[in-house]
Amino acid sequence: xxxxRVIVTGGGASGLMAAIAAAENGxxxxxxxxxxxxxxxxxxxxxxxxxxxxxQVPSDAYRSENPGFEQAVLNQFPVEDTVKFFTRLGIYxxxxxxxxxxxxxxxxxxxxxxxxxxxxxxxVKIKTNQKVQRVFKEQDxxxxxxEGWIYEGEAVILSNGSKASAISxxxxxxYELAAALGHRLIEPLPALTALKCKNTGxxxxxxxxxxxxxxxxxxxxxxxxxxxxxxxxxxxxxxIPVFQVSRYGIRALKQGKNVTLILNFLPEFSREQLKAFxxxxxxxCPYKGKKDFLTGLFPDKLAKVLLLANDLEEAISSYxxxxxxxxxxEQAQVCSGGVDTTQVNxxxxxxxxxxxxxFAGELLDIDGKCGGYNLQWAWSSGYVAGVNAxxxxxxx
Numbered sequence: 423x424x425x426x427r428v429i430v431t432g433g434g435a436s437g438l439m440a441a442i443a444a445a446e447n448g449x450x451x452x453x454x455x456x457x458x459x460x461x462x463x464x465x466x467x468x469x470x471x472x473x474x475x476x477x478q479v480p481s482d483a484y485r486s487e488n489p490g491f492e493q494a495v496l497n498q499f500p501v502e503d504t505v506k507f508f509t510r511l512g513i514y515x516x517x518x519x520x521x522x523x524x525x526x527x528x529x530x531x532x533x534x535x536x537x538x539x540x541x542x543x544x545x546v547k548i549k550t551n552q553k554v555q556r557v558f559k560e561q562d563x564x565x566x567x568x569e570g571w572i573y574e575g576e577a578v579i580l581s582n583g584s585k586a587s588a589i590s591x592x593x594x595x596x597y598e599l600a601a602a603l604g605h606r607l608i609e610p611l612p613a614l615t616a617l618k619c620k621n622t623g624x625x626x627x628x629x630x631x632x633x634x635x636x637x638x639x640x641x642x643x644x645x646x647x648x649x650x651x652x653x654x655x656x657x658x659x660x661x662i663p664v665f666q667v668s669r670y671g672i673r674a675l676k677q678g679k680n681v682t683l684i685l686n687f688l689p690e691f692s693r694e695q696l697k698a699f700x701x702x703x704x705x706x707c708p709y710k711g712k713k714d715f716l717t718g719l720f721p722d723k724l725a726k727v728l729l730l731a732n733d734l735e736e737a738i739s740s741y742x743x744x745x746x747x748x749x750x751x752e753q754a755q756v757c758s759g760g761v762d763t764t765q766v767n768x769x770x771x772x773x774x775x776x777x778x779x780x781f782a783g784e785l786l787d788i789d790g791k792c793g794g795y796n797l798q799w800a801w802s803s804g805y806v807a808g809v810n811a812x813x814x815x816x817x818x
Contacts, residue, residue, distance in 0.1 A: 425450040427575035428811045429566050431554045432596065433460030435800035436783025436807075437581035438537040443808025444579070445544035452573060453541070454552040454566060461534030463583070467797065472530030474513075475504045475801070476794035478521035482646070483795045484788055485669055486763060487608050492788050492799065494768035499805040504798060511536040522794055554582070557599050557779075564778055577811040581782040581804065584757035585610055594751075596785045597760065604775045606762040608787040611676060612754030613669035614796075618747035619658035619683065627727045628656035632720065635689035638667040639682040640674040649689055654724065658743065659683065666791050669758040672748045681745040687720065687728070687738050696735055756796050760787040770810040771803060782807040 428444045430437045433455030445451045453460065464472060476483075479501065484492045505515055505523065513536055514526040525532045541548060556567040557578055566573045582596025597607055636659070637647040648663035664683075671681045688696060704715070716725035731737035751757070761781055765774050771786075773779040782803040790796040 426577065426812060426814055427452075428577045428579065428808075429454065429564065429573050429575040430579045430581060430808075431557070431566060431599070432580070432582040432783070433457075433548060433550075434581065434583050434783065435461070435464050435537075435797055436583075436804035437579070438534075438541055439801050439804025440579045440581055440780075440782045440808035440811070441541050441546045441548075442537065442544060443805045444812040445541065445546050445808075447809055447812035448814075449577075449808075449812035450545070451541075452547040452549060452575070454554055454568060454573065455548065455550045456553045458550055460538055460548055460550070461531075464534040464537075464797075465531045467530050468524065470530050471524050471528055472533045473518075473522050473524055473794040473797070474508065474515075474533055475501050475523050475798045476521045477501060477517065477523065479795075480791075482791065483793075484790050484799065485758060486788050487759075488763045488787065491763040491766075491768050495771065495806050496798070496802045498769075499802040501798060503805075504801050507801070508533070508536070511540055554595065554599065557603065559776065559778070562778075577778045577780065579780040579782055579807045579811050580761075580785055581807070582785055584760060584784040585751040586612060586614075586754040586757045586784070600761045600781070600785065603773070603779060605765055605773065608759040608762055609676070610757045610759040611669075611672050612748055612751050613672065613758040613789050614665040614755035614792055615668050615672075615749040615753055616653075616655065616660035617658050617664055617668055617671055617683065617745050618749070619743040620746050624654070624727055624743075625656045627654040627723050630654040630721045630724045631661070632687060632724060634663075635686040636663045636667060637684040637686070638671050639684065640670070641680050642682075645670050645674075652685065658745070659685070662792050665755065668748065669789060671745050673758060675745060675748070683743045683745060685741040685743065687724070687741070691739070693735065693739060696739055700735065755792070756784055756789050758787075758789045760785055763787050769806075771807040772810060778811075780807040780811045 426449045428449040428451045430441045430453045433453045441451045441453050515523045516526045552568045564575050564578045585594035634652045635649040638645045648666040650663040653661040674681050728737045771780050783800045
């Protein structure tokens with residue numbers, strides 16, 4: 423029987439996984455990658471070290487306008503399968519910080535390389551510098567147009583990635599391809615990025631890194647909070663905790679809502695404990711003037727800003743910042759929004775509007791927290807799309 427032809431648009435994490443899964447299941451697979459080589463964004467993830475999955479999966483690891491959709495996909499290729507898959511391909515995983523898995527090589531490029539090697543071993547054709555211009559269907563045959571050529575197949579997997587990260591080279595054209603095929607889009611917006619805040623005299627703290635907790639309020643109501651190392655900048659705040667809450671703040675800003683961040687620089691203390699702590703601190707060294715009172719507790723630049731406040735306790739435990747903006751797509755690690763998953767079958771990732779059309783990765787309206795979750799989504803969604811796209815129909 424003739425092999426089913428599957429075309430994968432995009433050779434990133436989800437595209438490579440989709441191609442491998444489809445080829446393993448008997449399909450003749452072609453990847454169309456617009457960059458000079460596949461896996462470009464993989465090579466840059468985790469500061470070039472690639473946190474490729476996470477053993478710990480908190481309930482808020484994934485976000486979407488259609489909550490729960492991702493679970494049907496993740497259940498079919500969970501973290502355990504990811505670890506087995508990459509171990510088989512030669513990646514020896516190292517567990518850091520209680521669940522974050524990295525390749526022992528310490529090189530993200532290792533992950534991209536083993537995926538490409540496996541794909542080629544399975545006979546996958548990887549065509550680079552192929553910018554997809556149009557995807558359409560004629561008499562049950564899918565056609566993918568690039569400059570000077572049209573590829574044909576019985577199934578297409580759109581895995582073009584999002585508009586996020588200048589490193590990947592992705593320009594968000596996958597959204598346009600999906601929309602042209604009748605799919606609704608949840609507006610793509612930057613996520614896992616820094617937030618810009620109204621200048622309230624904090625430019626003096628630029629460059630400071632300090633532990634703390636950040637709470638996000640939308641129209642005065644708490645939405646979420648995160649604890650970890652905060653990076654204080656002259657335009658606002660950055661760091662992993664800020665990245666984690668950013669998607670909620672950015673989407674709320676876009677809706678015209680009031681977004682505020684509350685910074686707590688000593689979250690381990692209750693308000694009463696903080697009051698007692700500062701009292702004892704004063705009693706222990708009564709000779710210290712105001713400018714020296716916080717020496718040894720906070721970095722000097724941060725201490726100077728906090729001491730400008732009328733209420734020091736309030737400044738330390740509840741420093742408010744009005745969010746006014748956010749970094750661009752180029753600086754964001756991922757996007758929130760994308761192809762509306764209510765028009766996609768959660769069990770197969772096939773379009774409910776176009777038979778033979780599948781989706782994988784960040785193009786869909788699923789985004790994860792920092793910590794390997796976005797790559798796990800790429801592996802799981804790529805696998806599910808690839809397996810199902812490879813299935814032979816009665817016609818083939």
